[in-house]
Amino acid sequence: MNWVFMNSLQKRTEEGGVVQAQVTIGEDSGVWHVYWNEPDESGETTEMCWFEGAGWNEMLTAFRGQLLQKMSEGYAPLLDNVTGDVQSLNGRSEWVQKLQYYGDAFKNEAVYEALREWRRKQAGKENKAPYMVATNRLLGMLSAFLPQTRDELLQLPGFGPFKADLYGKELLAITGAAARETTFPLDWVPERIDYAQYKLWLHQQQEAFVERERQRKEQRNAVLEAALNGTDLETLKTNASLPRREALALLEELEKEGYDVEPVIAVETKDVPSEQQARVLQLFGQAGDRYLKPILQKLNEEELWKDVPSDRAYEWLRLLRIRFRRQKEATAAKAG
Numbered sequence: 001m002n003w004v005f006m007n008s009l010q011k012r013t014e015e016g017g018v019v020q021a022q023v024t025i026g027e028d029s030g031v032w033h034v035y036w037n038e039p040d041e042s043g044e045t046t047e048m049c050w051f052e053g054a055g056w057n058e059m060l061t062a063f064r065g066q067l068l069q070k071m072s073e074g075y076a077p078l079l080d081n082v083t084g085d086v087q088s089l090n091g092r093s094e095w096v097q098k099l100q101y102y103g104d105a106f107k108n109e110a111v112y113e114a115l116r117e118w119r120r121k122q123a124g125k126e127n128k129a130p131y132m133v134a135t136n137r138l139l140g141m142l143s144a145f146l147p148q149t150r151d152e153l154l155q156l157p158g159f160g161p162f163k164a165d166l167y168g169k170e171l172l173a174i175t176g177a178a179a180r181e182t183t184f185p186l187d188w189v190p191e192r193i194d195y196a197q198y199k200l201w202l203h204q205q206q207e208a209f210v211e212r213e214r215q216r217k218e219q220r221n222a223v224l225e226a227a228l229n230g231t232d233l234e235t236l237k238t239n240a241s242l243p244r245r246e247a248l249a250l251l252e253e254l255e256k257e258g259y260d261v262e263p264v265i266a267v268e269t270k271d272v273p274s275e276q277q278a279r280v281l282q283l284f285g286q287a288g289d290r291y292l293k294p295i296l297q298k299l300n301e302e303e304l305w306k307d308v309p310s311d312r313a314y315e316w317l318r319l320l321r322i323r324f325r326r327q328k329e330a331t332a333a334k335a336g
Contacts, residue, residue, distance in 0.1 A: 003158055004096070011074035021075060023050075023067060025059075027096055027157075028137065031209045032059040036066065040292070046249070052213070095190075096157045101201050102189050103141035112143040114174050122167070134167075142171060146180040155184055215241075223250040230263030233315070248318055255322050262326075265319045272316055276304050280317065284324045292317045 005025035010018050021038035034051040051062035071077075116139060123130040134142075138158050147153045153164050153172065182188070222240035225231070226247075231239070236247045251261050269277060279302075283295050296313055299305045305313050 003160075008078045009070065009075040010078065011076065021070070023063075023070075025063065028135070028205075031205070032056065034059060034063050034066070036070070052209075097202065098190055098193060098198065099141055099157060099186060100137050101198050102193055103137065103144045104201065105193070105197070106144045107140045108143040108146065108178060111146065111175060111178050112139055115139040115142055115171070118170060118174060122170075142175055145182065145184070145186065146175045146178050147184065148172065148176045148180075152184045155186060220250060223247055224254060224259065227251060227254055227259055227261040227264055230267045232264070232267045236264075244315070248315060252318065252322060255326065261322060265323055268319050269316055272320075277320060279304065280320045281324050281327070284321060289321050289324055292321070 003024055003026045007023055009021050009023065011021075013019055019038065021036065024035050024037070026033040026035070032051065032053060032055075033049065036048045036050055037045050040046045050066045051059050053059060067077075115134075119130050119133050119139065123133045126133065135158070138156070141156050145152075145156065147156065149172070150164050150168050153159050153168055154161065219240045219242055223236060223242070226236045226239075233244045233247055236242065237244050240247060242250070251264060255261050276299075280295065280299070283298055287294055287298070292314060295317055296305070296310070299313075305316075308316075
């Protein structure tokens with residue numbers, strides 16, 4: 001993924017604090033991705049995909065609409081003229097794609113494998129997924145163009161000053177040790193590539209995108225079926241090939257769309273005594289349902305869940321929060 005746009009937004013909370021979120025736009029093989037990141041109740045960053053597709057205008061429409069919705073919820077961009085800045089990205093897309101193609105077609109395999117090994121170790125140190133450190137596409141360009149200075153690193157799409165400061169020294173030790181026959185700047189690339197092969201590569205990337213979309217829809221349908229039939233998360237993890245955390249996030253999305261996921265909640269919380277479930281709902285009513293960590297701390301203070309692993313406890317809280325919010329909406333509807 002080549003990250004080509006990012007802006008931070010802030011909003012004030014009722015308690016007087018500040019919540020900071022980020023909206024990012026990335027491009028991968030001609031496919032645009034728009035992501036929204038904000039901290040969840042435990043303080044961990046959660047990511048929501050606003051758009052994924054090849055259409056520039058469709059991406060821009062989704063970006064604008066979702067951003068306006070967030071601004072209506074109280075978020076304010078730290079940089080002005082957000083949508084105007086995004087308009088300038090379209091002309092860069094083809095240039096980025098050609099650099100990516102060259103990286104795929106002419107990668108130095110030995111350097112590429114060394115970079116993958118570096119990424120594996122770095123991801124372990126940071127406790128991140130490898131793609132969060134560097135995508136395969138970026139590693140391919142690094143191995144093909146073999147930058148030797150920080151300035152050359154910054155000429156690669158997806159490599160900004162922050163990443164250069166964070167990883168530049170280690171990466172340059174790998175890429176700088178290999179002999180190269182090309183130069184920077186990279187304005188020679190469009191003339192060097194085989195246009196027919198480049199177009200074939202673009203077609204293959206689009207086919208891969210369609211396949212990912214198909215799998216994504218199948219996973220969503222599997223989660224929806226689970227919501228209707230009361231399938232537990234472990235079975236869902238197997239059937240939909242989804243980690244439990246992602247399956248749970250999809251359940252939350254389905255609930256927001258109006259689907260009843262109570263059958264899953266009932267199955268997953270069957271081992272939680274009814275009085276404890278009632279206490280959790282009561283705490284949500286007293287402390288709010290945005291942050292889960294204070295709720296868990298309170299339950300531990302009362303020695304209700306002190307022996308429950310934290311991952312399982314957060315799963316229960318997220319599921320019971322869905323129930324709480326649905327009950328809250330039903331009560332408000334009756335009152336209205």
